[in-house]
Amino acid sequence: MTRFKISTLAVLTLAAAQPALAQDPETCMTVRFSDPGWTDISATNGVAATLLEALGYTADIPTLSVPVGYEALKNGQTDLFLGNWMPAQQEFRTDLDAAGTVVELVQNLEGAKFTLAVNKAGAEAGVADFADLDARKDEFDGKIFGIEPGAPANQSIQAMIEADDFGLGDWTLVESGEQAMMAQVRRNDAAGMPTVFLAWAPHPMNEAVEITYLSGGDAQFGPNYGGASVHTLARKEWVETCPNVAKLFSQLVFDVPMENVLMGKILDDGMAAQEAASEWLADNPAALDAWLDGVTTLDGQPGLAAVRAAIDG
Template sequence: MTSRVFAAGLVAALLAGVAPLAAAEPESCASPRFSDVGWTDISATTAVAGRILTSLGYEPRIDILSVAVTYEALPRGDVDIFLGNWMPLQEPTQKPLVDAGRIDVVRANLEGALIGLAVPKAAYDAGLRTYADIAKFGDAVDHRIYGIEAGSSANATILDMIKADKFGLKDFTLVESSEQAMLAQVKRAARSEKPIVFFGWRPHPMNVNIEMDYLTEGDDVFGPDDGAARVLTNTRPGYLADCPNVGRFLSNLVFSVEAEDLMMSYILDDGMTADAAAEKWLRDNPAALDAWLDGVTTREGAPGVPAARQALGL
């Protein structure tokens, strides 16, 4: 049965003028292993990638891992793919591994991102507008800066600022928390018009759901242009050569800020799971498959776009 299915797929691929890339993949490529670090944007994009690969006959595995564990697992080959390499924030962790050939960079899967410290609009209007203003509002913000999960590069950057007394922050404390808990705290403060300083980023529904502004004049702490960022796709070393069909898909896979804002809103505002959000976005945006699956086949070697459309009910 498997031989007949593969042969049929091979003929279809040849008739369509598509090289049967999957034929060159070993069985180990059948279950691509993703790291999802639990950030809503990465959960959403990873779910999209996983759903598309499933539609092509793969059996992707997605594990929830911290950033630190992810960058230990990729060089060991325990994880194949990571869609959440925020740059330049993670450069201190990523660059030595890239330079040593211990992880590979596929491409930027998102441009136009932004990271940095932010405040509710009321605090910004009251004069908390730059990084140097934080210390001036020390009592008002309880000498606290709200970050995300322990071990993240964002928290490490904030801790370095505090330890170095940059911007006069030596008496401040970093509050480490989950993304959801941090945002709940920010929303409570914003409703009561109490100043709060927190780590923000775009894309994220927070930029729509909370009246907020990003602080400026950050002396490139979170990167040039006050935290302008992009997100890269990383793999274990040699993965694209070992699994060229999945590799072609990863080389094609790129998102927009608007698409991620929407998927993240489905999750955070509408209570969808990441998988359900991915399904909805794909149903509403089927044309994305044409570019993402250009030159990509099913596991059996058939053209990828029609197979994915059929499997996804598009």
């Protein structure tokens, strides 16, 4: 265990041992954490912001691309990031670990996956593996649909194209945001056009489109169809200064079914992230017990009671 992880553990253990009226200083009121524009992170950020506001804190959540978000965390412009997908973002983690100013608070999701997939027409064309794609290039129009520019997954796809892996050297990566990508996939799906795109779980796309995740991409996305976990990172100095709210984030963990529901509310029902979070929390109040164990409001009052009162309205 590294010195920084030991320090973080000590801080959080100390926070757990504090009496009920121990509280963070007023300087901790505003909690800054970025959103890369991915619905799964918007959903979890929405849950976090809802809890923070009920506890007397303020959430400041700028939308920053993945590379910019990591730089902001490294340089102290933000305090937290709930969207460290591993191993896809290992390069960024390595950089942060070398800087020594950021620590991991918790693995907030397991059972995620992230790799290339095809729609129903793509599967019916006989594509089940990365190696099947190039023989069907014309049917796919030679395009791989990705997410926003600068995302590590896009970089992996571009590197694969540049290296001519699987004979894909003359294919094109089409970069766009998550929602624009899925709109294109839905259009192609309705037209019966084979389509290959970045797909992942949790995400309501798994319900909206018949998806076949492709095997063979272990070198690009990792084994088990890009099997992934998501982690919460925080500035070491912020954890030490704001142990109460840091304790909240060290206990804030999610699961795939929960995130699928939240993301569906946002993408399909048009809810804002905090609106979706409030509705989900009202329907699932038991989740609060573990999240808020030993956590107080900013002014030192019992946190669980405050959040329940805010959700009950």
